Amino acid sequence: MADTEVPIRLAIVDDHRMLLGALSEWLRGTAADIDLVAAVPSWSELLAHPAFPVDVVLLDLDLRDNIPISLKLSMLKSAGVQTMLMSTYSEPAVVREALGSGALGYLVKSEPVENIVEAIRAARNGETYLTHELEVALAAEGTVPKLSAQERRVMALYGAGQPVKAVAFQLGISEETAKSYLKRIREKYRLSGFDVGTKVALRKRAILDGILLQSD
Secondary structure, eight states: OOOOSSOEEEEEEOSOHHHHHHHHHHHHHHOTTEEEEEEESSHHHHHHOTTOSOSEEEEETTOSSOOOHHHHHHHHHHTTOEEEEEESOOOHHHHHHHHHTTOSEEEETTSOHHHHHHHHHHHHTTOOBOOHHHHHHHHHHOOOOOOOHHHHHHHHHHHTTOOHHHHHHHHTOOHHHHHHHHHHHHHHHHHTTOOOOSHHHHHHHHHHTTSSOOOO
């Protein structure tokens, strides 16, 4: 399907050595268009590897190194590397956050290896890859949370750039009450799989959900 003249230069980073070994072995013996140039158990070993930067990195989301995944993804992007994340977790909120941080796709480690090959080929072409099961889970989870009329007012004013104090004044409530509304709004969105932790993210969400009209 993806007979490219130049093989896809791939690196795998996973601290589960058995999985790393088994997947490496399988890819080397099966996918002729994929050249596995690095299979390492840590982020630092990837960066130090003589073959880096590569075309595509299969990166374990759960490396226990305290480096935020968003930082890893931005570093890889700067190096011109496409990233496909792997994890044992398939919760929609985790998947959504990973994609929002810049990953091209997301694989659960229990996937058939055929899907992994398909994902690597998609990443090489800059295409997003999700299995049908994950797409269905995201669609079901990604429903807009139900906000009360007052929560919508708070979100609209705050999303429009008003400080909390001004929001409270306009709605005739205390600053503490306005803050508790914002906290509740963020929690409702978090449970629906959306991160609105920053004012910018909250504004974008308010526009997308029709709570705030986009102004030029």
